[in-house]
Amino acid sequence: MSSGSMSHALRAVNGALHYFRLPLHSIRGPRTCPRLLVGVMLSGVALAGCNSSSTTVAGPTPVKCQVNLASGSGAMDAAGGAGLVSVGAQPECAWSASTQAPWISDLTPREGQGNAQVQFRVAANPTATTRQGEVVVNDNRIAITQAPATCSVEIATTQHAAEVAGGTIAVNVTAITGCAWTATSSAAWISVSSSAAGNGSGTVNFTVAPNTGPARTGTASIGGRTLTVTQAAFVTAAGVTACVYTVTPTSHMVPTAGGSGTLVTVATTAECSWSAVSAHPWITVVSGATGQGAGTVSLAVAANTGSTRAGTIAVADRVVTITQSGVNACSYAISPTSQAFQPSGGAGARITVTTTSECPWTVTSDAAWLTATSPATGTGNGEVTFSVAANPGSNRTAVLVIGSQRFTVTQAAAPPCTFAISPTSGTVDASGDSDLGVSVSAEGHCNWTASSGVSWITVASGSTGSGSGTVGLRVAANTGGERNGSVTIAGRTFTVRQVGVSEVPPPQTSSCGYILGSTTASASATGGTGAPVAVTTTNGCSWTVTSSAPWLTIASATGSGTGQVVYNVAANTGPARTGTLTIAGQTFSVTQAAVATPTPEACVFAISPTTFTASTAGGAGPNVT
Known part of the structure; x- marks a missing residue:
């Protein structure tokens, strides 16, 4: 080959890429070094040699090769489907994509260079809780969130015919994991004997009391589904259906003057007959002395010329007591006469009782949730205190009777209970972890429980609670391979992954991801302590907090694992x-309102005098003040 010919070579030297253009000589030619034209792709390589020359071109730095990720799919539907992640990088920068979430699959492509789009598929969510996974490109992570499946509850049967002697009803419930439900009864003779609340599929047992009267029908509810229970009538030895009567009211106060119009209502089945008979001449049955099925009895009470008296009438198989004030009977007054309560209940206002010194009085309640705390009896003037229990259901009303006066209590319905837990999953090493905490958020009247679905996870604290609280979990040491378990907390599922005894956990520096419960907050001009900011991450992942403003301070500048940041304004x-605030590398913004500016008082002007009549000759007018 002639000395004028050129040869091109591509060679890697010390990890850098070099291009050479070399003039070729015979092996037996001159020993002088040929002229070299070297293109170096990465700086920092020096070439030494006789008469050689080199050209160095700076290559991509780590900053230049930073990869940026963006989601092109948003939150995924519960049904799953295809998703997209956009990768932004310089053309010469290589990358690879992966995921550890088993429900995220088919990453395409898994490797590439420069800008690209990575497609993936998400399986259908089989639970009623939101779940979150990640797609990892190089050291960058992007969260993939999937909505929960629709929560629906089905029951195996909606009708049940109970025996006269009563018994037990077992109802199978079908629901997806994370779908919480409760079981209630609307009939006093049907009670929930087990599994009054559950999550996912299960079985509810009801107990039906023996029937001593006519046929009856009642209902129970399981997760919004209705179970109708019918029970046959009780039949006597003579073959006659027994009758059951309800009479209201069973007592009545009548003034001294007496009068007619006092009514007693009878409720029973159509085939059952009854009668009303007075035991005293001053109580007369005006109408309804006999009847069949439901009906009404009207009474007349004669005027009382003596002291307070009481009498009775027999209505069906019940006794109604009539009390009539005497000529010099005691009179009572109470203040106030009513009070309204929120669903949370609580202590009521003091009720003042006014009467003469020799007049006794008692306090009675017509509902178990309305209690007279003190006193239950008294003489002369006094005060009554009472309390109202929290309302777990709909609007309700009850009455305290004090002397002859009625104090009415109304209570608003309880709002529906909603529960949330944070975080929803955790990873621990093979040695176990006794400090795995889960926060529960709920309204104050809402009760919840926590239970483990596997033997190696125990609920160390917070197995039951009301309103917001914390559950502490203890994980036993693992002597085998990787394992997964779950804990049901307030109807939500908390998932625990424990690495195997031989598995080496990935370095914390590359596996720690952080999620803030919120990224913005508002504060009033007066300042104060802000709502805690929840930080969600895996155990062992440490984080720091810094502030950009002197008026925004933090209680603690460091943390580890899931926790909260408390700040003051x-x-x-x-x-x-x-x-x-920069929390675990993420920005939390606080906007504070301006100080209120006092409104200036409006200007008011007055002049005096307001009129002047001038003479035809003119002249100076009066001074106007």
Whole structure:
């Protein structure tokens, strides 16, 4: 080959890529070094040699090869489907994509260079809770969130015919995991004997009391589904259906003057007959002395010329007591006469009782949730205190009778219970972890429980609670391979992954991901302590907190694992302002309102005098003040 010919070579030197253009000589040619034209793709390589020359071109730095990710799919539907992640990178920058979530699959492509789009598929969510996974490209992570499946409850039967002697009804419930439900009865003779609340599929047992009267029908509810129970009538030895009567009211107060119009209502089945008979001449049955089925008895009470008296009438198989004030009977007054309560209940206002010194009185309640705390009896003037229990259901009304006066209590219905847990999953090493905490958020009247679905996870604290609270979990040491378990907390599922005894956990620096419960907050001009910011991450992952503003301070600058950040906002003496907290590398913004500016008083003007009549000759007018 002639000395004028050129040869091109591509060679990797010290990890860098070099291009060479070399003039070729015979092996037996001159020993002088040929001229070299070297193109170096990465800086930092020096070439030494006789008469050689080199050209160095700076290559991509780690900053230049930073990969940016963006989701092109948003939150995924519960049904699953295809998703997309956009990868932004310089053309010469290589990357690879992966995921550890078993329900995210088919990443295409898994490797690439420069800008690209990675497609993936999400399986249908089989639970009623939101779940979150990640797609990882190089060291960058992007969260993939999937909506929960629709929560629906089905029961195996909607009708049941119970024996006269009563018994037990077992109803199978079908629901997806994470779908919470409750079981209630609307009939006093049907009670929930087990599984009054559940999550997912299960079985509810009801107990039906023996029937001593006519045929009856009642209902129970399981997760919004209705179970109708019918029970046959009780038949006597003579073959006659027994009758059951309900008479209201069973007592009545009548003034001294007496009068007619006092009514007693009878409720029974159509075939059952009854009668009403007075035991005293001053109580007369005006109408309804006999009847069949439902009906009404009307009474007349003669005027009382003596002291207070009481009498009875027999209505069906019940006794009704009539009490009539005497000529010099005691009179009572109470203040106030009513009070309304929120669903949470609580202590009521003091009720003042006014009467003469020799007049006794008692306090009775017509509902178990309305209790007279003190006193239950008294003489002369006094005060009554009472309390109202929390309302777990619909609007309700009850009455305290004090002397002859009625104090009415109304209570608003309880709002529906909603529960949330944070975080929803955790990973522990093979040695176990006794400090795995889960926060529960709920309204104050809402009760919840926590139970483990596997033997190696135990609920160390917070197995029951009301309103918001915390559940502590203890994980036993693992002597085998990787294992997964779950804990049901307030109807929600918390998933625990424990690595195997031989598995080496990935370095925390590359596996730690952080999620903030919120990223913004507002504060009033007066400042104060802000709502805690929840930080969700895996155990062992540490994080720091810094503030960008002197008026925005933090209680603790460091943390590890899932926790909360507490911050304080100083009072604002000027215009509105915004500061930021950097929490685990993420920005949390706080906007504080401006200090209120006093409204200036309006200007008021008056003049005197307001009129002047000038003479035809003119002249100076009066001074106007």
